[in-house]
Amino acid sequence: MRESPILRTVARIAVPLTLLLSLRIFEQGHDLPGGGFVAGVLAACAGVMHLLAFGLGRASRFPWWRLSVLGLLCALASGAVPMLTGSTFMDHEILDFALPLLGNVHLPSATFFDLGVYLIVVGTLMTLFVELGLEERRWNS
Amino acid sequence: MTALTAVVAAPFVAAVLIAVLGRALGRWSALVMLAAALTSFGATCSLLGAASPALVSLEWIPSLGVSFRLRADAFGAFFALLIAGIGALVAIYSLGYDTHSLGRARLGRYYAELSAFMGAMLGIALADDLILLFIFWEITSISSYLLIGFWYEREAAREGALTALLVTALGGLAMLAGFVLIGLATGSFALSEIVADDSRRAALTASPAFVPALFLVLAGAFTKSAQVPFHFWLPGAMVAPTPISTYLHSATMVKAGIFLLARVTPLFAASLVWPWIVVPVGLATFFLGAWQSLRENDLKALLAYSTVATLGLLTAAYGLRVPEQDALQILSHATYKGTLFMVAGIVEHAAGTRDLRELGGLRKALPISFSLCVVGVLSMGGLPPLFGFVAKESLYGSLLDSSLLGAQPLLHGSVIAVVLVSNAFLLAAGLKLLIGVFFGPARGARVAHGEPALLWLPAVVLALGALGLGLASATDASERLVNGWSSAANAQLAVSLVPTHLGPFFLSLVTFALGLALHRFRTRVEALQQRVDRLPDAQKLWNALVVGLTRFAEAYSVWWQNGSLRWYFSAILLFTTGISLFALEAGGISIASLHVSFGNLGWTSAGLALLILMTTFAVVRADTRLGAALALTASGFLVALVYAVYHSPDILLTQILIETVSTIVILLVLYFMPPFRKDGLSPALAAWNAAVSGLFGLAMFVFVLLCTNPAFRETRNLGQDYLARSLGEAGGRNAVNVIIVDFRAMDTIGEITVLVVVGLCVYGLLRTRRAAG
Numbered sequence: 002m003r004e005s006p007i008l009r010t011v012a013r014i015a016v017p018l019t020l021l022l023s024l025r026i027f028e029q030g031h032d033l034p035g036g037g038f039v040a041g042v043l044a045a046c047a048g049v050m051h052l053l054a055f056g057l058g059r060a061s062r063f064p065w066w067r068l069s070v071l072g073l074l075c076a077l078a079s080g081a082v083p084m085l086t087g088s089t090f091m092d093h094e095i096l097d098f099a100l101p102l103l104g105n106v107h108l109p110s111a112t113f114f115d116l117g118v119y120l121i122v123v124g125t126l127m128t129l130f131v132e133l134g135l136e137e138r139r140w141n142s
Numbered sequence: 143m144t145a146l147t148a149v150v151a152a153p154f155v156a157a158v159l160i161a162v163l164g165r166a167l168g169r170w171s172a173l174v175m176l177a178a179a180l181t182s183f184g185a186t187c188s189l190l191g192a193a194s195p196a197l198v199s200l201e202w203i204p205s206l207g208v209s210f211r212l213r214a215d216a217f218g219a220f221f222a223l224l225i226a227g228i229g230a231l232v233a234i235y236s237l238g239y240d241t242h243s244l245g246r247a248r249l250g251r252y253y254a255e256l257s258a259f260m261g262a263m264l265g266i267a268l269a270d271d272l273i274l275l276f277i278f279w280e281i282t283s284i285s286s287y288l289l290i291g292f293w294y295e296r297e298a299a300r301e302g303a304l305t306a307l308l309v310t311a312l313g314g315l316a317m318l319a320g321f322v323l324i325g326l327a328t329g330s331f332a333l334s335e336i337v338a339d340d341s342r343r344a345a346l347t348a349s350p351a352f353v354p355a356l357f358l359v360l361a362g363a364f365t366k367s368a369q370v371p372f373h374f375w376l377p378g379a380m381v382a383p384t385p386i387s388t389y390l391h392s393a394t395m396v397k398a399g400i401f402l403l404a405r406v407t408p409l410f411a412a413s414l415v416w417p418w419i420v421v422p423v424g425l426a427t428f429f430l431g432a433w434q435s436l437r438e439n440d441l442k443a444l445l446a447y448s449t450v451a452t453l454g455l456l457t458a459a460y461g462l463r464v465p466e467q468d469a470l471q472i473l474s475h476a477t478y479k480g481t482l483f484m485v486a487g488i489v490e491h492a493a494g495t496r497d498l499r500e501l502g503g504l505r506k507a508l509p510i511s512f513s514l515c516v517v518g519v520l521s522m523g524g525l526p527p528l529f530g531f532v533a534k535e536s537l538y539g540s541l542l543d544s545s546l547l548g549a550q551p552l553l554h555g556s557v558i559a560v561v562l563v564s565n566a567f568l569l570a571a572g573l574k575l576l577i578g579v580f581f582g583p584a585r586g587a588r589v590a591h592g593e594p595a596l597l598w599l600p601a602v603v604l605a606l607g608a609l610g611l612g613l614a615s616a617t618d619a620s621e622r623l624v625n626g627w628s629s630a631a632n633a634q635l636a637v638s639l640v641p642t643h644l645g646p647f648f649l650s651l652v653t654f655a656l657g658l659a660l661h662r663f664r665t666r667v668e669a670l671q672q673r674v675d676r677l678p679d680a681q682k683l684w685n686a687l688v689v690g691l692t693r694f695a696e697a698y699s700v701w702w703q704n705g706s707l708r709w710y711f712s713a714i715l716l717f718t719t720g721i722s723l724f725a726l727e728a729g730g731i732s733i734a735s736l737h738v739s740f741g742n743l744g745w746t747s748a749g750l751a752l753l754i755l756m757t758t759f760a761v762v763r764a765d766t767r768l769g770a771a772l773a774l775t776a777s778g779f780l781v782a783l784v785y786a787v788y789h790s791p792d793i794l795l796t797q798i799l800i801e802t803v804s805t806i807v808i809l810l811v812l813y814f815m816p817p818f819r820k821d822g823l824s825p826a827l828a829a830w831n832a833a834v835s836g837l838f839g840l841a842m843f844v845f846v847l848l849c850t851n852p853a854f855r856e857t858r859n860l861g862q863d864y865l866a867r868s869l870g871e872a873g874g875r876n877a878v879n880v881i882i883v884d885f886r887a888m889d890t891i892g893e894i895t896v897l898v899v900v901g902l903c904v905y906g907l908l909r910t911r912r913a914a915g
Contacts, residue, residue, distance in 0.1 A: 026795075030876060030879045031874035031875070031876055031879055031880065032874055032875040032876050033875070033876055034791040034792040034794075034795055034878075035792075035795070035876070035879070036876070036878070036879035036882065036883070037882075037883070038796070038882070039792075039795050039796050039799055042796070042800060042803055043799055045803060046802055046803060046806075049803075049806050065901075066901055066905045069897070069898040069901045069902070070902075072894070072898070073895060073898045076890075076891065077891070080887065109874060109884070111874075111880070111883040111884045112883075114883045114884075114887060114890075117894065118882075118883070118894055121894045121897050121898055121901075124898075124901060125897050125898060125900060125901030126803060128901040128902075128904055129901065129904055132905055132908040132909070133810040133811065133908075134810065135908070135912065136814070136908055136912070137813050139912060140813070140814070
């Protein structure tokens with residue numbers, strides 16, 4: 002695939018911006034529109050933009066599927082943690098605690114579950130994109 | 143943690159440790175396993191002297207009455223001692239065996255699986271909850287599968303492993319069904335409670351599920367302990383490395399079925415059906431195993447069939463209602479058969495073959511193995527002063543005194559005759575092994591290695607057990623031991639090295655004479671065995687069954703999963719339509735009851751609806767796939783605008799992003815699609831497509847209309863409930879997200895798991911295809 006210079010220039014700025022936006026949307030998810038799923042899809046969009054602009058090279062060498070598996074483990078672990086204190090599986094709690102620089106932190110343990118969703122969405126979509134892209138390259142050659 | 147939990151937990155901890163550190167530990171993983179085995183052994187010993195059996199009971203699934211319940215009664219503890227003790231010996235033996243045979247890279251796997259297996263076996267021995275017992279049972283099936291298939295690049299190993307897994311797992315499932323029936327009939331899954339409580343047992347006996355439960359549980363026991371007609375998997379499993387054969391397929395796992403029989407004997411043995419099934423199966427297995435054992439030329443196959451024989455004998459003992467024999471026979475068998483398997487391993491290790499036709503005259507080259515083999519074979523053949531003699535003597539005593547058979551002299555006589563002949567065959571098989579390997583002229587095989595101490599030390603321990611227990615029978619030490627460990631309450635078995643009764647001694651003499659005769663005329667016996675071809679060959683039947691099932695599955699899959707996207711899509715749409723309409727029908731909801739008005743639609747919405755209609759029309763009319771894809775995207779974004787109009791930012795955001803991503807995916811996939819031939823569509827197919835999509839659209843339309851109608855929304859408004867609880871209980875103001883990650887997190891778990899699996903499938907399918915082509 003021949004990458005266009007215009008797309009590259011735009012992508013250099015747009016990809017990091019989209020990723021930042023995705024993080025923001027993930028972070029606000031518990032209170033405002035957003036959350037792991039949408040943020041993950043957005044991050045995958047940034048990934049696609051990168052693939053289109055710069056080609057498959059480095060992105061195809063990253064084991065994206067491991068990100069999915071990591072996400073699933075993260076989600077399951079967040080569900081299992083309440084079991085340690087005698088609650089049932091997936092009975093999320095809200096952690097309120099103070100950190101040195103950040104002050105009081107309001108952290109529902111469901112956030113880690115959401116993080117798992119985020120990782121899974123990014124991992125699976127990127128796997129799809131990279132694999133289909135590689136397939137296309139093989140057909141062309 | 144109590145000692146009882148530690149017994150079961152230690153091997154599992156070791157398994158995890160080895161699995162993680164296996165690469166770094168290499169062959170020293172054996173020491174981790176050894177430590178775990180010794181821990182379990184020690185912990186079991188500490189439980190032995192207790193006045194009442196140690197008990198651990200934790201709630202597990204209280205709603206079903208299932209608990210994590212371990213209990214160490216005498217028989218269970220005896221079994222656990224055997225498992226842990228032989229486990230320790232096998233760990234040492236493996237250390238001597240591993241370097242050249244197992245392969246450095248797989249040592250971690252080997253020891254981890256072996257440790258996990260040991261833990262599961264200990265679990266079976268000590269589990270007091272039927273469901274827990276089943277779970278440990280299945281873990282042994284799975285770890286046995288992995289261990290038999292240890293050299294998985296060999297076809298025979300894969301086949302043997304799969305057969306063993308299918309047979310034992312199938313039996314395990316039957317057993318689970320039986321356990322559930324028992325649990326339903328008695329109201330409890332706790333084995334010791336059911337056994338101790340007369341009213342529970344009476345409820346089981348009176349229940350119509352009694353006979354089915356009996357059959358199902360027996361299916362589990364018979365498959366695991368390789369009873370006829372399920373015996374064929376055990377010889378096939380001998381492709382495993384010798385330490386594994388020693389441990390799983392001689393000393394422990396195959397005895398799990400026997401153990402299960404012991405556990406359920408108090409529930410079932412009083413019934414009339416019990417002896418009529420268990421005795422014939424057991425005796426048939428005993429005889430067939432002994433007969434086949436004498437035919438084999440492969441050392442391990444010979445030993446495997448003799449193991450099958452002994453398992454048959456034990457089964458028959460439960461059927462004949464002499465369960466007090468079990469501890470004695472199990473102990474006797476474990477000591478000599480473990481020794482012989484280890485000797486077979488040493489011979490194979492040294493000479494590079496296990497074939498009796500290539501072995502001979504190794505007496506001088508392998509002196510230690512020779513002496514061990516003598517002890518093992520003499521005990522197997524039941525000669526004094528070894529423990530095998532004592533065990534056989536006692537068995538004959540029990541058979542002669544049998545109250546079950548006493549009234550029927552014909553049956554009584556034939557049972558004794560079968561046992562006697564089978565024992566003679568076993569003696570002859572033992573002599574064949576001993577003389578074939580160590581006497582006569584040296585044949586093809588040369589001894590390349592000596593006898594490493596790590597290999598013969600564990601065998602020496604077992605052989606000394608066979609000898610020591612035999613000698614101890616001169617006093618009443620062995621008698622007290624086996625009576626205390628038996629599964630029968632108040633066992634009063636007479637065990638003595640010095641023959642006390644004439645009958646059993648006479649039978650022993652006859653056995654001995656017959657065995658010697660079989661050996662003396664071995665060429666004629668062989669000729670006879672050649673003529674009687676392998677009796678009903680269950681292996682072939684089983685293979686035919688498996689092949690038939692696979693063919694059926696293939697044919698079905700090719701028909702149903704035919705690769706046509708249109709077919710898949712039609713199926714999905716029609717199913718969804720059907721189930722939606724069914725839901726409406728079942729709920730008694732009709733579209734006719736709705737009052738539909740377009741009054742408050744508004745110009746914006748009406749305009750949007752019109753645009754959506756136009757783009758949808760464009761999708762259908764497009765001449766190229768690209769055109770259709772773009773029109774579809776346009777339609778999707780217009781739908782997103784609808785969400786904007788109705789103030790639903792969450793779904794709006796999701797819809798826009800999903801539209802974007804799915805367009806990209808479609809564009810990526812378009813490349814691989816066959817040419818877009820709309821003109822080639824036959825009228826019938828076009829009509830079918832239109833009908834399916836029209837029906838689906840209509841169903842969805844009705845469904846959405848009903849869902850949004852106030853008449854149905856107000857009845858049980860989940861939304862209000864979620865909104866109210868969102869901030870307080872889950873600490874989030876965005877109820878949509880809170881529902882996904884908290885209130886309905888279990889649903890989300892299911893969805894994300896599917897997502898991960900889809901990703902892995904795409905990765906696996908495309909990568910392997912690219913690698914292949």
